[in-house]
Amino acid sequence: xxxxxxxxxxxxxxxxxxxxxxxxxxxxxxxxxxxxxxxxxxxxxxxxxxxxxxxxxxxxxxxxxxxxxxxxxxxxxxxxxxxxxxxxxxxxxxxxxxxxxxxxxxxxxxxxxxxxxxxxxxxxxxxxxxxxxxxxxxxxxxxxxxxxxxxxxxxxxxxxxxxx
Amino acid sequence: xxxxxxxxxxxxxxxxxxxxxxxxxxxxxxxxxxxxxxxxxxxxxxxxxxxxxxxxxxxxxxxxxxxxxxxxxxxxxxxxxxxxxxxxxxxxxxxxxxxxxxxxxxxxxxxxxxxxxxxxxxxxxxxxxxxxxxxxxxxxxxxxxxxxxxxxxxxxxxxxxxxxxxxxxxxxxxxxxxxxxxxxxxxxxxxxxxx
Numbered sequence: 001x002x003x004x005x006x007x008x009x010x011x012x013x014x015x016x017x018x019x020x021x022x023x024x025x026x027x028x029x030x031x032x033x034x035x036x037x038x039x040x041x042x043x044x045x046x047x048x049x050x051x052x053x054x055x056x057x058x059x060x061x062x063x064x065x066x067x068x069x070x071x072x073x074x075x076x077x078x079x080x081x082x083x084x085x086x087x088x089x090x091x092x093x094x095x096x097x098x099x100x101x102x103x104x105x106x107x108x109x110x111x112x113x114x115x116x117x118x119x120x121x122x123x124x125x126x127x128x129x130x131x132x133x134x135x136x137x138x139x140x141x142x143x144x145x146x147x148x149x150x151x152x153x154x155x156x157x158x159x160x161x162x163x164x
Numbered sequence: 165x166x167x168x169x170x171x172x173x174x175x176x177x178x179x180x181x182x183x184x185x186x187x188x189x190x191x192x193x194x195x196x197x198x199x200x201x202x203x204x205x206x207x208x209x210x211x212x213x214x215x216x217x218x219x220x221x222x223x224x225x226x227x228x229x230x231x232x233x234x235x236x237x238x239x240x241x242x243x244x245x246x247x248x249x250x251x252x253x254x255x256x257x258x259x260x261x262x263x264x265x266x267x268x269x270x271x272x273x274x275x276x277x278x279x280x281x282x283x284x285x286x287x288x289x290x291x292x293x294x295x296x297x298x299x300x301x302x303x304x305x306x307x308x309x310x311x312x313x314x315x316x317x318x319x320x321x322x323x324x325x326x327x328x329x330x331x332x333x334x335x336x337x338x339x340x341x342x343x344x345x346x347x348x349x350x351x352x353x354x355x356x357x358x359x
Contacts, residue, residue: 015330022318022334033206048226056221063345155195
């Protein structure tokens with residue numbers, strides 16, 4: 001799980017970790033901004049938007065997620081160079097990191113179900129002012145909850161207990 | 165001044181928040197600061213994307229209704245930001261990076277207000293009308309200032325030389341990522357249209 005090349009980058013370039021963190025945050029803002037607005041629309045808080053138009057924002061959210069994923073992998077594979085703890089130890093013992101992953105997984109499953117149940121297609125037809133079906137609201141509420149939980153547990157990761 | 169800052173830092177509530185082993189202390193305040201940022205920067209960023217014509221399909225006028233969420237995000241950040249500053253008042257207020265962050269936030273908020281004023285000024289404008297040149301200018305200023313503010317916030321914990329190197333590296337990375345994002349998003353839109 002340790003990646004020597006990544007560790008070398010972190011050892012050699014003092015700015016690498018900070019840059020990774022900044023880009024992780026930029027990715028998070030893109031993801032929450034775009035997915036959040038779609039979720040809020042489905043929940044009925046911004047009904048003036050036709051859903052199909054809001055879905056045009058999704059590629060930006062996907063890009064934000066990929067940015068978070070890439071920088072997240074950078075942190076995990078290079079963590080030895082930053083705090084001298086094996087990534088496996090952190091993954092195994094930091095309950096907040098584990099919870100973050102659980103909620104990312106739940107958000108992913110929620111998204112799959114949103115498409116698999118046909119809700120995604122159903123909401124595409126919603127014009128401005130129209131209410132989303134109840135099941136779509138459940139998916140939207142769950143999505144918002146899961147992503148907020150991801151952010152919350154991500155912030156708690158440094159308070160987790162991991163011993164070398 | 166140092167004594168005053170020290171007394172804030174060592175006050176009962178500040179010590180409790182900083183030192184309590186409960187996750188409801190420092191970590192939760194930090195998490196709330198992140199939520200506020202995600203809503204404030206994320207939602208105002210969506211308005212900017214529309215104003216700049218990057219997502220022209222989005223109707224412009226309804227975006228005005230996101231303002232209450234943006235304002236809530238701002239106040240959550242302001243309150244939690246003041247608390248976090250009090251917890252480490254001496255080091256924060258002697259850190260130039262912190263002032264860069266505060267200045268960037270002030271410029272971003274001013275730009276947001278200006279962008280809002282120009283973008284939503286004509287109530288009878290059609291939803292697909294392009295935003296004015298002034299609105300676009302303020303949207304760019306806002307996005308740039310948010311970027312500096314987020315970066316400044318992340319780098320306050322580092323030494324000065326690392327901060328300067330990081331800022332330069334993030335600047336280069338941001339330009340490359342923006343170009344990549346624009347390409348990927350346009351590619352995704354083209355694929356959807358062809359299908």
